[in-house]
Amino acid sequence: MITTQTTLFSEIENVIKGLTPETISEERKTVLQPLADFIQDKVRNQQKININFICTHNSRRSHLSQVWAQAMANYFNIKNVFCYSGGTEATALFPMAAETLKNAGFKIKTIAETNNPIYSIKYADNAHPIIGFSKKLDDDFNPKSEFAAIMTCSQADGGCPFIAGAEKRIPITFDDPKTFDNTPQQAEKYQERSLQIATELFYVFSQVNL
Numbered sequence: 001m002i003t004t005q006t007t008l009f010s011e012i013e014n015v016i017k018g019l020t021p022e023t024i025s026e027e028r029k030t031v032l033q034p035l036a037d038f039i040q041d042k043v044r045n046q047q048k049i050n051i052n053f054i055c056t057h058n059s060r061r062s063h064l065s066q067v068w069a070q071a072m073a074n075y076f077n078i079k080n081v082f083c084y085s086g087g088t089e090a091t092a093l094f095p096m097a098a099e100t101l102k103n104a105g106f107k108i109k110t111i112a113e114t115n116n117p118i119y120s121i122k123y124a125d126n127a128h129p130i131i132g133f134s135k136k137l138d139d140d141f142n143p144k145s146e147f148a149a150i151m152t153c154s155q156a157d158g159g160c161p162f163i164a165g166a167e168k169r170i171p172i173t174f175d176d177p178k179t180f181d182n183t184p185q186q187a188e189k190y191q192e193r194s195l196q197i198a199t200e201l202f203y204v205f206s207q208v209n210l
Contacts, residue, residue, distance in 0.1 A: 011105025
């Protein structure tokens with residue numbers, strides 16, 4: 001039986017408890033299964049679980065995925081999970097993506113104000129913060145080997161058929177909320193994408209037997 005950690009901030013726990021993984025289609029579950037299998041193999045062999053979420057600009061979907069995956073690992077009490085993100089180019093973590101995570105209960109502080117701001121993102125009082133900033137997928141901040149490369153956008157998936165050092169390359173693509181930037185639907189669509197990512201990563205981690 002999987003034990004639930006109690007250290008997540010209560011607001012994040014409430015969001016997780018409101019997710020509806022039963023609405024995920026069988027087709028989508030097939031897309032998600034290779035990541036669940038990767039995590040399961042690492043747990044079985046008592047190895048570190050390195051996951052690098054990759055999209056073109058490392059500004060929206062890859063960060064939402066990185067942060068939610070780290071929180072889900074904690075929620076399902078799966079140890080030694082280290083989540084990263086990167087892009088085929090570096091830009092900046094888009095402010096609306098950070099705001100969306102903040103609205104879900106993550107505590108976010110700006111560590112450095114630059115063209116590519118650096119954020120501390122916390123999901124629990126006693127957990128290491130996630131350091132959020134835009135970087136290339138092979139940045140020194142990211143693992144060089146023995147990681148799963150999760151392609152979160154079709155452009156990066158098509159443009160990067162080979163990821164150096166990746167043990168597994170798994171396409172799990174999401175629609176880009178950027179489409180709704182500077183529209184009245186912006187906040188709603190970012191929230192929608194964040195919840196989709198959270199729901200699907202909940203499903204992934206729920207498949208892992210400890």
